[in-house]
Amino acid sequence: NRVLVLNGPNLGRLGTREPDVYGSATFDDLAALCRETGRRLNLHVEVRQTDDEAELIRWVHEAADERLPVVLNPAAFTHYSYGLRDALAQRTAPLVEVHISNPAAREEFRHTSVVAGVATGTIAGFGMLSYVLALQAVAELIAQDAA
Ligand code: DQA
Numbered sequence: 001n002r003v004l005v006l007n008g009p010n011l012g013r014l015g016t017r018e019p020d021v022y023g024s025a026t027f028d029d030l031a032a033l034c035r036e037t038g039r040r041l042n043l044h045v046e047v048r049q050t051d052d053e054a055e056l057i058r059w060v061h062e063a064a065d066e067r068l069p070v071v072l073n074p075a076a077f078t079h080y081s082y083g084l085r086d087a088l089a090q091r092t093a094p095l096v097e098v099h100i101s102n103p104a105a106r107e108e109f110r111h112t113s114v115v116a117g118v119a120t121g122t123i124a125g126f127g128m129l130s131y132v133l134a135l136q137a138v139a140e141l142i143a144q145d146a147a
Helices: 027-041 053-066 075-079 082-088 129-146
Strands: 002-007 044-049 070-073 095-099 121-124
Touching: 002 027, 002 053, 002 129, 027 044, 027 129, 053 070, 053 082, 070 129, 095 129, 121 129
Parallel strands: 002 044, 002 070, 070 095, 095 121
Antiparallel strands: none
16 A cells, blocks of 8 residues: 655755744654554555655656555645646545645635645644644545445
8 A cells, every 4th residue: 555645845844944833853754754654554655855846746647647645745835836736636546635834824825725625635733743644544545445
């Protein structure tokens, strides 16, 4: 059961980036947490991060072609990337949108997600726990599907 955990721009800078908003854990800590959660849930978790919209879109196409579930933190692309949204609309497996912070409680421009409408669901505001909850959701969906 392969799952891609994809992360958009600036998330590679977790730990030093606005720690008051995003916490002091680094991206490597986040990747380790996701892989560890995967082992517990019997999922093979692959964690990637890019600042490049084109690269992220290529990964989303790969997931669609290989029918892989995706946990995605689109970061700032959440709020304006119709290119990313159109790529995600081609999905062939569950898609969970995740956010570390709660965008609804922040600036107005973060209240819109162009991704939410093509996601299976969204988990936001739980810090790095958002990713753990998202992976649990994916594991449940896979189990339901197999039943
Ligand atoms: C974020 C929220 C976005 O608004 C922001 O642009 C990010 C991170 C989050 O995980 O809380 O880069 O997706």
